[in-house]
Amino acid sequence: MKNHRVNYFILLFVVFGGFLIFGLSENIKGPALPSMQSEFSLKESQLGVLLALNSIGYLLACSFTSILANKIGMKWVGILAFASMVLAGFCMFLSKGYPSLSASYFLLYVGNGILEIGLGIMAARIFTKNTGTMMNVAHFFYGLSSIGAPILGASMMGWHVLGGELGWRGMYFIILSLSIIPIIPSLFGRFPEELQSEGESTSFRGLFRDPIAWLIVAVLSFGVVSEMAIGSWLVYYLQHAYEWSLKRSSEMLSLFFLLFTLSRLFVGPITDKLGYTLSIMLFSAFSGACSLAAVFIGETGAALFAIAGIGIAPIYPTVMALLAKRYAKGVGTAITFTVTILGIASVIGNLLIGVIIDFINHFFGKGHGNDLIGLQVGYVFIAGMAILCSLCCVPLYKMLRTRDGGLV
Template sequence: MQTELEARTKRSLFSNHTLLLAVVFGGFLIFGFSENIKGPAIPRMQADFSLNEAQIGMLLALNSLGYLIACSFTGWLVKKIGIKLTTLIAFGSMVVSGFCLYFSISYSTMVLSYFFMYIGNGLLEIALAILAAQIFTRNTGTMMNLAHFFYGLSSIVAPLLAANLMGVHLFGSELGWRGMYCLMLSLTLLPMIPTVFSKAPRQEVQQGERLSLREYVRDKAAWLLVAVLSLGVVSEMSIGSWLVNFLEKAYGWSSDASAGMLSAFFLCFTIARLVLGPVTDKIGYTMSLIVFSGMSGICSIAAIIIGEPGAFLFAAAGIGIAPMYPTVMALIAKRYSNESDTAITFTVTLMGVATVAGNYLIGLIIELFKDGFADDSHPTAGLIAGLQAGYIFIGVCALLCSGISIMLYRHLKTRGALL
């Protein structure tokens, strides 16, 4: 009788676990789409509303602000209403934002709609990270990397899919950027289905530190993790932002060839998250951060030093930088198992601030070197020097990430808490 009851319980838990996996994997897939369909859409928005570059910059800046605001309160929301309801709100807000974008009739309404969408993005990222930390109690590094693999998968497809959808004619008119956003964000309804039918994972008391936010910020390891994640994500996002621009202007590549190299970077990035997860579990999370971020930094800087023949190293850098975010999340999930919501919210919020500052700094470095190396006899010399300096800074960020990971390794080892 007891055996039959245990079997039923296991079947029930397995079924719920499967639903939760569908929520996490489907959520990251949708998150990748929502983040990466804007590339082809922004020029269409700019043309429709006759926007200048400053207005586009303001749009993107407000997106970052909305994301950061959401990151700052999601952990508190999870404690108040639970992870399931928080996740449903995140998914629902993204669906609503898609319809808001569809009905945007002016720049101001578009900005507000975009701002609302990024509130949903911030909610979703933190909610998925907390949920993943709660259900990936075994092989955490492998499972975190697998979850983020789905983000990389949709990131590869998203720009091409968005560009094609905007040209589709439906009911006698072109979908355009409004219809594309409405359609793509409506896909968020799909992971809402398993979310509705799933049960929040039962939280067991695990080995770890139970800390308040005030106590957490006194932990040196917490700040080292913020630094590691911030530098890693600055390097990751900056490659995606600057690689095409660099290849076109420094090497004279066509837009198709440059986009192809960026696709190669994302392909390496995505496959690495699928393949290297078990490696992080085997050699340890902190050692993985040291090795992989160092590898990415070396590849990025070597690509600049070697010149055009070493351009393949830009793509190879994706192999090293890919495991950084999920591995830090795995480390947080293990070290702060009883307060993962507090730890993740704190870390990701400060990471967002550092990422905005880091990307702005790259722009300043490019401008500084462009002016410093300007040459009337070679009109592009200053720009090329600036782009090279900016890209070297991206590589330096990855190397600094590796260096701070060494500090984290020593800090945890001396306390017998190495992961």
């Protein structure tokens, strides 16, 4: 019993530490990109390629991580992800030009993709009790490090080491080298494998034919598109709709992320008590309602943009908890299927927002005092994604009650 408890805490350290490092590695690029651009004289299109490698590496990792986990085990998948991130940091430190920098970035994002899928599978297998609570707490660590990553990265780049500034190379090397830390407990931990006696057998072919699986994909896609779009468009909206300063707009976005992160820390027990599908239905509806109200009330209701973060935050981890419970016998396959399609939907969803804003502005005549209409319609679309997430939960809730009884 004592050894079991010690092993559980080792695995907790690996999962929570992994999410912490994952958040750092994904969100330190903001302050680093201008320095990279200046050093290598990069065009904006070349920076765009660097950022596109994020999605490509992520989707590539989605394609093989679950299969790899079944072949070599979750322990070695996690170690591979952490090790590839350390190697990427070393390669970035030594990069001499754009080709080597691009190759290093690609390696980093493949490692990030393996880590995200791997951590999801690990958490699903480890958190068999109070799954909603523990999934939300795990993702809280990602949010926590995401808040501090840009500030930490910018600060470290200005550090003076051995007579010179640390710069973006040293900053990436040091932060990505932190990935060594979770490797050590990973070597000693005993990771649970797939459950063989409980849950429903899972295959990609079965998931493609399962309407519940597609409803879960829809719920997660609509919820995450709304979540990502708020992070991408809120500052732009406040600056152009209300003529706020960059500082004031950024502070509102920071408040959104603060409430978002705290929500993941505290609402987990509610999801376990209410049920996962019902929780997602209520929280996503709350987020959508807050965003819609903020648009229609105007500048005096701007705080509602940030408050929407409370509702949108639990969607991703709670869906992961739902997958862990429904597809216990094949959770890696279920997570891979769901998150891969999510990645494609996210690209399409975020592209649509920009297209909608441009189309409405063009239709009403941009430059003639109607610019605000396009922004408002674009943000209504963002809120609508959260509402659609909630609406998709209705048939999902009914089908789960019919098929799985208490699993809702």
